[in-house]
Amino acid sequence: MPTVHFSSGSGCQAFTGGQSEVEVEATTFRRLVLELEQRFPGLGKQVEEGMAVAIDGEIFQDAYHAELKAGSEIYLIPKIAGG
Amino acid sequence: MNYVASDLKVVGTRPVRPDGVDKVTGRAVFAADTRAAGMLWGKIKRSPHAHARILSIDTSKAAALPGVKAVVTAADFPDIPSEEAFVGEGPMNFRDLALNVMARSKALYEGHAIAAVAATTQEIADRALELIDVQYEVLPFVIDVEAAMAPDAPILHDDLFTAGVNPKAEKPSNIAKVVTFKKGDVEAGFKDAEVVVEGRYTTQPVHQAYIEPHACLASYQPDGQVSIHASSQGHFMVRAYTAKLLGMDMANIRVNPAEIGGGFGGKTLIYLEPVAVALSKKAGRPVKIQMTREEVFRGSGPTSGATVEVKIGAKKDGTIVAAQQVLKYQAGAFPGSPIGPGCMCGFAMYDLPNVDVVGYDVVSNRPKVAAYRAPGAPITSFAVESAIDDLARKLGMDPLTLREKNAAKNGTKTHYGPVHQNIGFTAVLDAVKAHPHWKTPVKDGQGRGLAVGFWFNIGGESTATVHVNEDGSVTVATGSPDIGGSRASMGMMVAEVLGIDVARVKATVADTASIGFTHLTGGSRVTFATGMAATQAAEKVVDDLKKRAAATWEIPVEAVEWKDGKAYPAGSNAGAFEPLDLAALALKAARTGGPIVAEVSVNAQGAGAGFGAHICDVSVDKETGHVTIERYTAVQDVGRAIHPSYVEGQIQGGAAQGIGWALNEEYIYNAKGQMENPGFLDYRVPVASDVPMIEAVLVEVPNPRHPFGVRGVGEVPIVPPMAAIGNAIKSATGVRMPDLPMSPPKVRAALDAAG
Amino acid sequence: MAKQHVTAVINGEETEFLCETQQTMLDVLRDVIGLTGSKEGCASGDCGACSVIVDGRLVCSCLMLGVEAEGKTITTIEGVADGETLHPVQQKFLEHAALQCGFCTPGLIVAAKALLDENPNPTETEARYWLAGNLCRCTGYDKVIRAVMDAAAVMRGEAAR
Numbered sequence: 001m002p003t004v005h006f007s008s009g010s011g012c013q014a015f016t017g018g019q020s021e022v023e024v025e026a027t028t029f030r031r032l033v034l035e036l037e038q039r040f041p042g043l044g045k046q047v048e049e050g051m052a053v054a055i056d057g058e059i060f061q062d063a064y065h066a067e068l069k070a071g072s073e074i075y076l077i078p079k080i081a082g083g
Numbered sequence: 084m085n086y087v088a089s090d091l092k093v094v095g096t097r098p099v100r101p102d103g104v105d106k107v108t109g110r111a112v113f114a115a116d117t118r119a120a121g122m123l124w125g126k127i128k129r130s131p132h133a134h135a136r137i138l139s140i141d142t143s144k145a146a147a148l149p150g151v152k153a154v155v156t157a158a159d160f161p162d163i164p165s166e167e168a169f170v171g172e173g174p175m176n177f178r179d180l181a182l183n184v185m186a187r188s189k190a191l192y193e194g195h196a197i198a199a200v201a202a203t204t205q206e207i208a209d210r211a212l213e214l215i216d217v218q219y220e221v222l223p224f225v226i227d228v229e230a231a232m233a234p235d236a237p238i239l240h241d242d243l244f245t246a247g248v249n250p251k252a253e254k255p256s257n258i259a260k261v262v263t264f265k266k267g268d269v270e271a272g273f274k275d276a277e278v279v280v281e282g283r284y285t286t287q288p289v290h291q292a293y294i295e296p297h298a299c300l301a302s303y304q305p306d307g308q309v310s311i312h313a314s315s316q317g318h319f320m321v322r323a324y325t326a327k328l329l330g331m332d333m334a335n336i337r338v339n340p341a342e343i344g345g346g347f348g349g350k351t352l353i354y355l356e357p358v359a360v361a362l363s364k365k366a367g368r369p370v371k372i373q374m375t376r377e378e379v380f381r382g383s384g385p386t387s388g389a390t391v392e393v394k395i396g397a398k399k400d401g402t403i404v405a406a407q408q409v410l411k412y413q414a415g416a417f418p419g420s421p422i423g424p425g426c427m428c429g430f431a432m433y434d435l436p437n438v439d440v441v442g443y444d445v446v447s448n449r450p451k452v453a454a455y456r457a458p459g460a461p462i463t464s465f466a467v468e469s470a471i472d473d474l475a476r477k478l479g480m481d482p483l484t485l486r487e488k489n490a491a492k493n494g495t496k497t498h499y500g501p502v503h504q505n506i507g508f509t510a511v512l513d514a515v516k517a518h519p520h521w522k523t524p525v526k527d528g529q530g531r532g533l534a535v536g537f538w539f540n541i542g543g544e545s546t547a548t549v550h551v552n553e554d555g556s557v558t559v560a561t562g563s564p565d566i567g568g569s570r571a572s573m574g575m576m577v578a579e580v581l582g583i584d585v586a587r588v589k590a591t592v593a594d595t596a597s598i599g600f601t602h603l604t605g606g607s608r609v610t611f612a613t614g615m616a617a618t619q620a621a622e623k624v625v626d627d628l629k630k631r632a633a634a635t636w637e638i639p640v641e642a643v644e645w646k647d648g649k650a651y652p653a654g655s656n657a658g659a660f661e662p663l664d665l666a667a668l669a670l671k672a673a674r675t676g677g678p679i680v681a682e683v684s685v686n687a688q689g690a691g692a693g694f695g696a697h698i699c700d701v702s703v704d705k706e707t708g709h710v711t712i713e714r715y716t717a718v719q720d721v722g723r724a725i726h727p728s729y730v731e732g733q734i735q736g737g738a739a740q741g742i743g744w745a746l747n748e749e750y751i752y753n754a755k756g757q758m759e760n761p762g763f764l765d766y767r768v769p770v771a772s773d774v775p776m777i778e779a780v781l782v783e784v785p786n787p788r789h790p791f792g793v794r795g796v797g798e799v800p801i802v803p804p805m806a807a808i809g810n811a812i813k814s815a816t817g818v819r820m821p822d823l824p825m826s827p828p829k830v831r832a833a834l835d836a837a838g
Numbered sequence: 839m840a841k842q843h844v845t846a847v848i849n850g851e852e853t854e855f856l857c858e859t860q861q862t863m864l865d866v867l868r869d870v871i872g873l874t875g876s877k878e879g880c881a882s883g884d885c886g887a888c889s890v891i892v893d894g895r896l897v898c899s900c901l902m903l904g905v906e907a908e909g910k911t912i913t914t915i916e917g918v919a920d921g922e923t924l925h926p927v928q929q930k931f932l933e934h935a936a937l938q939c940g941f942c943t944p945g946l947i948v949a950a951k952a953l954l955d956e957n958p959n960p961t962e963t964e965a966r967y968w969l970a971g972n973l974c975r976c977t978g979y980d981k982v983i984r985a986v987m988d989a990a991a992v993m994r995g996e997a998a999r
């Protein structure tokens with residue numbers, strides 16, 4: 001199952017009660033967000049609106065269809081703005 | 084298709100840009116150059132106080148002045164609730180943006196917009212501003228970031244509670260959020276270290292200082308349709324934000340992208356457009372607003388000032404085993420400093436086992452911070468790269484060797500999670516090592532500094548349309564405002580795919596009603612993402628052209644090939660037909676299916692990260708403290724340079740901004756929290772005599788996710804200069820300058836203190 | 839107060855205009871005559887984006903009153919090219935990619951023309967100090983100086999156009 005890592009800076013730990021790592025059953029990023037919202041109400045919205053996600057190393061700013069594999073490592077990081 | 088290994092005819096050459104003649108003859112139209120019949124001049128009244136409650140605003144005398152056609156205050160705008168932006172690059176809260184555009188109950192910084200007028204002449208508008216009577220209750224203010232964090236600091240927002248802390252915050256604070264990133268065990272790492280360096284660094288707010296002040300022309304028609312000409316990095320953003328702040332439908336707003344005179348991130352949000360539209364609606368006439376230079380400094384976002392503490396531990400052989408940072412960034416009057424990237428970028432170029440980074444986003448009574456070229460990264464790298472330099476000295480190691488030893492490579496896991504892929508950092512360091520500047524001994528009386536930098540670069544949504552005109556010439560229209568010559572590279576990529584002379588391709592920037600949605604120009608994204616859309620659109624056109632040739636020749640489309648701008652029968656079996664070029668196919672377009680057009684929209688993923696390394700030689704006048712840049716070389720992995728001159732230009736321009744940030748630029752405040760140097764005389768940006776030729780070395784490690792291998796280039800070059808110069812000053816004088824800017828009085832004082 | 843009537847030669851043509859006494863020459867060029875090539879970057883004579891040539895002298899038009907133009911000969915960016923033929927400075931700016939956003943470009947080109955009219959063979963240092971009054975935030979000045987030096991060589995007949 002893919003593992004999602006929350007840095008405390010992502011503001012996500014407030015929703016997970018301090019948990020910094022969680023395994024989620026999902027094959028796409030969209031499903032992952034829905035699962036996170038179900039498990040930790042408010043978290044899915046937070047992730048969708050405020051975060052960029054790195055799936056196995058690659059940063060996605062937004063991509064429902066991004067595929068997750070069985071052992072995928074997912075990191076939630078602040079959305080990156082440019083100048 | 085992927086063109087990375089191909090033999091390219093256009094990409095990599097240096098044609099004259101399509102909009103070039105307009106720009107060198109003064110014909111190019113910038114926002115302030117636009118005019119409309121019956122146009123009025125809009126002007127904005129701004130708070131003279133750094134922090135004050137607005138008790139009342141009496142506009143009656145102003146409204147009564149002959150020539151004044153409209154006056155607005157926050158009462159003329161909807162009071163919108165807190166909501167995160169969905170089209171901005173984030174972080175952007177719409178309520179904060181609205182309050183920044185026009186203050187409601189409080190003035191939060193000197194320069195904060197309080198009211199606005201529209202009048203028949205600029206002079207009448209200025210007089211009208213003076214007639215607006217604002218009653219303030221002046222409040223204590225706080226400017227400095229650590230002072231703003233103190234428990235007894237004046238609080239800017241009663242409803243701001245620190246996010247990211249456990250337990251949840253109960254009292255309002257100026258600390259908007261705390262961000263942390265951890266990897267491994269930094270305490271164990273430091274126990275294991277044989278050499279430790281520490282440093283505390285401070286930076287001042289600096290402004291993007293684009294030479295063109297913000298300007299717009301807005302026209303509200305009686306049928307509720309709004310037309311705006313804006314100086315902006317993103318006209319779709321202007322449309323969305325303006326609609327939001329006015330409570331209007333986006334469909335009723337059309338934004339025309341004027342040429343833009345510099346942005347660097349400072350024009351990725353809005354200040355004027357909702358005000359101009361509101362005035363236009365009230366007056367029933369078009370309204371132009373242009374900021375004065377003073378207003379640009381007082382009323383638009385510089386980047387954060389900051390305090391950064393760094394601690395790095397290493398083994399005697401130079402392997403870094405522990406790295407720690409505490410960063411405090413000012414956000415200005417509303418939350419949203421680039422603290423996230425600040426926390427991520429400082430150590431991103433190193434392979435570190437144990438890292439601990441904590442960052443604070445802090446509000447204070449100064450203009451709301453706006454993005455500035457690689458937002459957050461220059462500040463953190465000034466600190467880290469100075470500390471790494473100190474570490475090299477303590478270890479007795481060459482600074483390049485120390486960086487090589489700890490360099491991030493493909494597969495290196497960053498401290499914020501993602502793993503580096505397809506990066507060119509090692510190639511950059513190799514290029515430094517091989518460069519004549521690095522190999523030339525430092526001249527007597529001079530010092531040399533090295534520093535490296537990183538930026539993520541972004542992709543995102545872009546739309547491009549390619550169409551073939553009836554004469555066989557081609558137009559490529561995109562939604563990306565051109566701030567650095569991107570029209571040239573759009574045309575070149577399309578010309579390459581079509582196999583034609585780039586002079587036959589015109590590249591334009593289309594308005595919001597004429598092209599599909601395109602995310603703003605920033606984040607070093609245009610050549611990557613919009614280029615991807617343009618390339619794919621051109622490929623679709625080629626497919627279409629092949630179909631039409633097939634129809635003309637009555638052969639299957641698989642039997643047609645496209646080469647050098649012509650359709651050919653593929654092999655002698657297909658038939659002995661004369662090749663058909665674009666002009667011939669365009670001539671018969673109606674008969675073969677209709678207009679030859681393709682539009683592609685992408686949400687480009689896979690933006691390649693950028694790495695740079697700068698070498699700087701300086702001499703320091705020990706009497707005046709003046710630092711002269713004697714030689715400057717900027718090496719950068721650019722993926723693939725579509726138009727090398729414009730890639731070099733980005734690197735040279737970014738380096739020059741970094742040089743200004745390092746040596747002179749800063750906001751200077753008086754005891755009342757008012758900016759004392761809101762002009763180019765005393766806010767000293769580099770002039771032609773301040774810098775030597777800046778050699779830009781283009782290293783090309785292609786990004787496999789872009790058809791031509793492109794990486795964003797515009798932001799990386801502003802990241803290394805401050806530390807490169809600080810390290811060069813240390814090399815020349817033995818003195819470490821931890822506080823920016825390293826201006827003559829500061830350098831002289833540091834030299835005196837060192838004895 | 840009534841507007842003032844002024845007659846000047848602008849880009850080779852006798853031009854009459856009306857202006858208020860407090861209007862700067864830059865305001866007049868842009869808002870009265872309609873020559874928007876000269877830009878306002880600071881209105882305090884610090885950025886050079888409004889550079890024009892008045893009776894052979896390089897001037898910030900934001901530091902000059904419109905009424906001071908009476909009887910003077912003025913060249914703006916719009917008058918630098920000779921009809922369809924670009925001035926060597928303009929041509930070299932294009933070839934060297936010495937512009938990015940293009941906002942400071944009119945002022946820089948006028949200033950460079952004024953330099954080469956006075957000193958056809960400047961050193962790099964002389965060019966940099968002459969142009970120190972023209973701020974550019976995009977280019978770092980590298981390609982600008984190369985373009986000016988190259989244009990100077992063309993004008994001296996030492997290099998091909």
